[in-house]
Amino acid sequence: xxxxxxxxxxxxxxxxxxxxxxxxxxxxxxxxxxxxxxxxxxxxxxxxxxxxxxxxxxxxxxxxxxxxxxxxxxxxxxxxxxxxxxxxxxxxxxxxxxxxxxxxxxxxxxxxxxxxxxxxxxxxxxxxxxxxxxxxxxxxxxxxxxxxxxxxxxxxxxxxxxxxxxxxxxxxxxxxxxxxxxxxxxxxxxxxxxxxxxxxxxxxxxxxxxxxxxxxxxxxxxxxxxxxxxxxxxxxxxxxxxxxxxxxxxxxxxxxxxxxxxxxxxxxxxxxxx
Ligand code: PMV
Numbered sequence: 519x520x521x522x523x524x525x526x527x528x529x530x531x532x533x534x535x536x537x538x539x540x541x542x543x544x545x546x547x548x549x550x551x552x553x554x555x556x557x558x559x560x561x562x563x564x565x566x567x568x569x570x571x572x573x574x575x576x577x578x579x580x581x582x583x584x585x586x587x588x589x590x591x592x593x594x595x596x597x598x599x600x601x602x603x604x605x606x607x608x609x610x611x612x613x614x615x616x617x618x619x620x621x622x623x624x625x626x627x628x629x630x631x632x633x634x635x636x637x638x639x640x641x642x643x644x645x646x647x648x649x650x651x652x653x654x655x656x657x658x659x660x661x662x663x664x665x666x667x668x669x670x671x672x673x674x675x676x677x678x679x680x681x682x683x684x685x686x687x688x689x690x691x692x693x694x695x696x697x698x699x700x701x702x703x704x705x706x707x708x709x710x711x712x713x714x715x716x717x718x719x720x721x722x723x724x725x726x727x728x729x730x731x732x733x734x735x736x737x738x739x740x741x742x743x744x745x746x747x748x749x750x751x752x753x754x755x756x757x758x759x760x761x762x763x764x765x766x767x768x769x770x771x772x773x774x775x776x777x778x779x780x781x782x783x784x785x786x787x788x789x790x791x792x
Contacts, residue, residue, distance in 0.1 A: 520551045520622035524604040525611035525659045526684065526778045526787050528731075528739075529724040529746050530668075532702050532753060534653040538721040539669040541676065541728060542659040545686070549602040549615045553623035556597030564601040580647045581620070588640045589624045598623060607691035609779020614656035617644035637661045638673075649695050667728055679734030683790040685767065689759040692783035698755055699780065705754055713753070720749050740773025740789040747776035755781030764788070 523544035530540030561578055586593040598620060604612040618641045625632060632640075641657035655668045665676045692698065706713040723742045730738040747764050750756055756777055764775035767788035775788040 520553070520619050520626050521548050522551075522615040522619035522622065522660050523548050523611075523663060524615050525656060526686065526785075527609075527655065528665075528778075528787070529727045529742065530720055531655075531779055531781075532699070532750065532755065533717040533720040533724075534655050534668065535651075535699060535702070536706075536717055537670050538717055539667060539724045539728075540653070540655045541665070541667055541724060541731070542655050543665040543682070544659055544663045545610065545684075547603040547610065549600065549604055549612070549619045551601075551616075551619040551623040552599045553596045553620075553627040554599075555595055559595055559597050562597060562599050564599055577647055581644060584644055584647060585620055585624060588643060589621070589628070592628065593624055596624070596627060605688065605691075607694070607784070608688055609692065609695075609777070609781070609784035610686070611656045611660055611779075613648040614641065614645055614660050617641040617648075617657055618660045620644065634661045634663075649699070651699075652695075665731070676728060676731055678731045680736060682731070682736075682739070683792060685772065685788045685790055686778075687763050687767065687786050687788070688784075689757065689763055689786065690783045692780055695780040698782045701782075702753060702755065716749050716753050720746060723749075736789065736791065737773055740775075743774035743776040743787070743789055744768070750777055750781055757781070757783060759783070760786055 524547040525542050525544050528541040534540035604610050604615055606612040621637050621640050638658045638661035642654055645652045645657050654671055658668055658673045659666045666673045667676050723745050727742045760777045763786040767775040772788035775786055778785050778787045
């Protein structure tokens with residue numbers, strides 16, 4: 519059985535598409551995929567909730583031809599049974615986990631192995647089906663696992679000095695990563711210098727957050743998350759519901775909170791004191 523975890527982005531979403539850094543980590547939700555020979559090859563979703571966003575767009579038909587291109591003709595003989603804890607359309611990396619999980623499932627079936635960098639490289643090709651032009655942060659953190667610093671295709675592990683405990687709350691599903699990324703592009707085209715200023719500020723706090731994580735300064739990490747949320751709001755990707763969830767988390771004792779992922783709906787992550 520192949521597995522892949524979901525993920526959250528601690529800092530830098532959207533700016534990362536423009537070459538700025540992001541910090542991301544895997545979470546304790548996973549997709550499980552079993553690949554077996556079958557006379558009815560194809561994708562079988564045991565959990566019908568998986569990724570309604572991409573299912574309705576009919577994008578799944580492109581996945582197996584791409585997987586065959588990447589890993590060879592035996593893929594055409596396989597039935598993939600897919601079970602997932604990761605809700606789709608919420609910014610928790612459901613499609614990237616599916617991409618990494620499918621690749622791991624084929625490799626398991628073939629009895630082959632690849633490095634996490636090679637798996638991330640192949641997953642990028644699958645992610646392009648779902649997201650057009652992804653920065654790569656989602657499938658890279660999912661292929662590598664743990665906490666990573668990501669910039670322009672390069673990833674490094676970050677070692678936190680103290681454990682990081684996040685609570686995740688869910689708002690309504692978002693309209694899709696592709697749509698959110700396009701909306702930010704539109705904003706950028708309308709107002710390049712104003713949008714760049716927001717990206718620069720996000721980038722600065724992402725560097726500061728890395729330092730705070732390595733020093734174990736939890737209040738500072740929380741403060742930077744809240745600052746990141748305010749900048750994402752300025753970028754136009756938050757919603758009233760996401761703002762309210764952040765405010766509520768902080769009122770309930772979280773050290774900071776922000777939306778995670780593309781925005782326009784999806785999830786809020788809140789850093790807990792312990
Ligand atoms: O797919 P999501 O919701 O986790 O968003 C990914 C993060 C973005 O920066 C918005 C897009 C990208 O390709 O990095």
